Amino acid sequence: MTVQLEALVVDAADPVALARFWAGVLGWTTAEDRPGAVTVVPSDPGCVALRFRSAAAPSGASRHHLHVTSTSTDDMAATVERVLALGGRHLDVGQQPDEEHVVLADPEGNALCVIPPWNRFLAGTGLLGEVAGDGGRATGVFWSEALGWPLVWDEDDETAVQLPAGGTKVAWGGGPVAPKDGVSRTRMEVVAAAGTDLADAVAELERLGAVRVDTVLAEGDSVTLVDPSGTELVVLSPR
Template identity: 45%
Template sequence: MAARLEAVAFDVADPSAVGAFWAGILGREVVDERDGVLVPGDEFQVGFRFTASHGEQIGRPWLHLHLASTDPDDQARIVEAALSRGAHYLDVGQEPDAPHVVLSDPGGNELCVLEPGNNWMSGTGFVGEVTCDGTRDVGFFWRDALGWLLVWDEGDQTAIQSPVGGTKISWDSWHRPGTESRNARNRQRFELVAADPSREAERLVQLGASRRAELSDGVMLADPDGNAFRLRSVP
């Protein structure tokens, strides 16, 4: 059985505050952990983990989140709810009349509240997409790693989605060449769980991953683009 994506993890200065923000926006619970908090997802919607880190962010984040809205009032409500919980507007060079709204959560993580009627978000649920800076080939790697479906393959862009639907993960080359600080621990990363991490790590290496470090409960690897991700045993 392929590894399961448990969460997208973010290193932040105040995990409790950022976790509370996302739990409030998404209507989920917060689970306290040793070095941070988990906002659990399910087979349809991705979960989020926020881990304590006081290191300075180097370069622009390599992924951000897209939230779906159902109509203009819903989009405005989502934005207002985010702002009231500590988000702020973020200028990333978008046009003044852009239909989506770009925000930063209390931990400095970028998110976009997309406009209603965006067909790409159809059937994804509220957390519509995790969009990443990456190559076309890394999308194929993650398709095979997770056992998900390839739902987009055009030019440099790829996207995958669980067979049950829900949150999509997409890749496009935003600001390459160069891998910036990807030889270090990623401030943002995927976290996977498997019944047998050792055996699953071998499979992932055969798919193109590389080993970074052995952990007490699993292993840190890197995908073919050099992005670190953690694989550990099922809790």
């Protein structure tokens, strides 16, 4: 393990409002624990935190979207209604009429899917069942080695990793990956593991396949890289 996952970061025009939306959807709490950012803190063991960081004009497309689980058909319907009541909307991404999940967007247009209760892949993951990202097998292997999370899915260029104890799965849907249109408005934020300084953590991530870039996406001691899919990630110094 080189780094520990802090949060999925989302650039937001109004991070306070967007964090309030997601806290309402998931039933989690919020904390202003980083400069210029609000974090939605999981109450489900093993679930990934969401951090909304102030960006005057988020420009790049999101390279991740979120899958929210349900426990019954009534719970699924209630979750969809909760998203809409909090300011979300339905989103057309070309899904077919017979697809069973519901595609929605948060108030700033970030996609989320509400997943039916009979979906076995996300059974037991918690309410935030999956962070779905752009990338092929090389990206999943990179993150598995960086985080020390085992590959729980590895088939046809699609991969997923998960903590051994369970919780949110982080997955990549395989190629081809859409061309980037600027800095991704979503990215992983990680912290150097205990006993590892920032420089050593960055060097190990580079050895695993990340590439350092000039973009600065976090305040304080941090380094920005891109993973094998070209998606930005930020490495923070240990607190």
